[in-house]
Amino acid sequence: MAMGQHENGRTRTLVGTRRATAAAALSVGAVLAGCTSSGVGQAGATQNPVVPVKEGGSLVIGAEQEPDCADWISVCSGSIWGDYLMRTTTIPKVFDTRRSGDAWVPVASPLMADEPTTTTSGPQRITYRISPDAVWSDGEPITSADLKYTALQIRDGKDVLDKTGYDKISKIETPDAKTAVVTLRETYGGWRTLFSSIYGVLPEHLLKGKNRNAIMKDGYSFSGGPWKIQSWKKGTSVTLIPNARYWGPKPKLDKVTFQFTTDTAAAFQAFKSGQLDALFPTPQLDVVEQLNQTAGGTRRQIDAETGNLEAIWMNNEKFPFDSVDVRRAVAYAIDRTAIVKKLYGSLGVGKPAQSFLTPVLSSYAGTDFSHYTRDLKAVDKAMRGDGWAKGSDGIWAKGGRRAEFTIVSLAGNKRRELTEQILQTQLEQAGFRMTIKNTTPANLFGKQAPAGTFQMGLWTLIDTFPDPTQSNSFSSTSIPTEANGRSGLNFVRARIDGLDPLLATVDRETDPRKRVKASRQADKIIADQVPAIPISTVPNILLWNDRVGGPLSNNPSEGPWWNLAKWGVAK
């Protein structure tokens, strides 16, 4: 789950940031990496030198976005920053995302006594065995009743961020306090996303029969993770303190405060002044400048292996992108490498993405977009083959209509504005006239994209769990319509012959090899029909000062604070 989401830009909120879309089972990474999940190391990402830490002390970390709410089941919890700050640190889940070789894979978390198992024939039955040591912060054991409560809240609830997978649950049995057996109506390849990707497990004994939203939305007092929420001062900060009853390794710090600093320049100033000990800024253009100005004593990790993918989205139902030849011509007209180097070259990132599956899902991805390099002859061939001819002004025209269109992205996002300007120049040289008309996230993701009133768009796709769900973005069943309340995520209105069955296979198949095969075939078709064009992953940047110690690294799925319990004040 939690894949293939489209974001709103800088703040990464709005449309489906945390939301899963269709899902399929995973474990493939482990298969491809040639190891089982039990053999997976605990490294979250590229490892930095481990700095020894002392017990106690506190840190203040800058958070560029404040979560909207902490009721993880409700749609109000759509912000990825909510996951980073509070859910990952306080809510137990079945699978963690960890690195195995070159792949990111789900591995059984400390909540589990052993790895959950699923049947491969007959109705799919998944068995979960909870660790006997697992307890909530009030001392009550974490039980199968908690899994049942959580699943039913999601399956049967009215205000639910995403029911994908849970809507297939037909039965949940709890043969004993530490064992839960979930039966699905139909096979679900993404079964590992259940109780993992965007939800986790909630305490039945504290929530059942009560208003869950009221108890949780402003922060909650319980915890099943290494940290507890001490306070959430709206507009100001979230403070975490250790959960004394956590059964795993205890946090080193006495307290961590996440201070909301939404202005990038001010956040860097606060970091430089020592008011903030660490930052996780979105790589906007000014961030690159700020990084260059940060003084000694600053440590950083810049990681291109992320779940965020910037892409150009073409409305396949709107002129001129209702022609596959035009879409191909646009793909040949763009020099994606030049764009990536311009945006992230100074961060050491220079290669464009060749699939809509981000590095978090590299096991499933092909490289079929690699043949789209800037080639003006290929543009001419594609356009002339589709009956277009260049006018005296050098712009393609056909049937009295010129190849003119508008691109929309988020107003005020400098990185996107620069991308648009580069695109404008490159496309003009290739015979396309593009105008820029940016807007607010609410308008773009709330109106234009669902209603299909845009021609071309520029925004980011976010994968938050190592499980592929390209059906969200490209299956014809995901096209927003009146019937589904304009709630599908196939904003480009792609209807591609032969693609839906492959994407359905990825979603439903439980055999990892078959999923990978179907996913790569789907990638090939997507690259051939070019419903959209991937540009590049958006790098993650983690900065910290010399007060901070521990094994610091970013986890593209769980964020930079996935191992906050190991952070501390440097000795």
Next chain:
Amino acid sequence: MGSGKVTEALRAAPAPEGRHSEGRGAQGRGRVGRSRQMLRYAVRRLAYSVPVVLVASFVFFWAVRSTFDPLTKLRQARDPGVLARESARLGLERPVLEQYGLWMKAFVTGDWGVSTRTGDRAQAMIGSALGTTLQLVGWAVLFAVVVALAIGTYSAARQYSAGDHLLTGLSYLGVAMPAFWLGLLLIQVFAIWPREQFGLEQPPLYFVGLHSPGMSGVNADYFRHLVLPVMTLTVGLIASWSRFSRASMLEALNSDYVKTARAKGVPPRRIFLRHALRNSLAPFVTVVAADTALLIGGLVVTEQIFAISGMGRLFLDSLLAGDVYVLLPWMLIVALAMVLFNLAADLGYALLDPRVTLR
């Protein structure tokens, strides 16, 4: 509602000297009468404001509703049933005028709606943000008024002196400096630079929020956080208000009654403070009140830079998220603030200048 309109309601009475000849009893009766007059005027003005606010609120409502979709967030759930239920609950299928009527009725009865972004009650969100912004505005206005009056008075008294020229030049600089630039500059100069220069563990002045983590209340930590955002606000205010104060003061100093007082041999200090300064305050108060009203909703940049969760930041967050049920009361509260501050400006004008009658 604007200050220009306000002054149209003011009528100049005969010269103030006539008042001095009245006996104490007459003065007392005059004060009571004037208080009643002002009260009547205030009530009348508020009554006149009601249709203005209603029209403005309908325009807000129509603009916001036609721009944003209250169900944006819920669409993430991809559950048509949920959308239909919520749409029915909010009356989104009804005509806009009817929707407006329902919303306004709920607003006046204290139900401002629930944020589609956070699920919090809009009333609580705006109350909290308003309280924070009023702290900033209060300190900034207080400081700016004192300094601007001092500068304006000095410049008028020393017209065309070197000091006057210097302050005039600085005021132009202050007016020209954008808040985002000034804020960052002040942070660099008063926080980053001293810390680096003197090897301090913490900067002398803070600039993230209004308190350090774990702190609250009005204490040294609060003031260390308050100085820079207040300075950011006051530089522009002082620059423009001091110009206004100087002009008003010069006008007063060149008026006939000051010349008469001088001719009568009234000491210059008394002329300056009792006659010129007091009379120059009336138009100054009008400008201060009008500008203060604008500040209530206009601190977007300053609050963003200093990570302060006030009205400006709430507006920006709500706008970006299309949070209809926060944007609507936000706009109405800001409009009401405009009305009230303009009324306060009129009343203040009348209090400071007895020649003015309120009708």
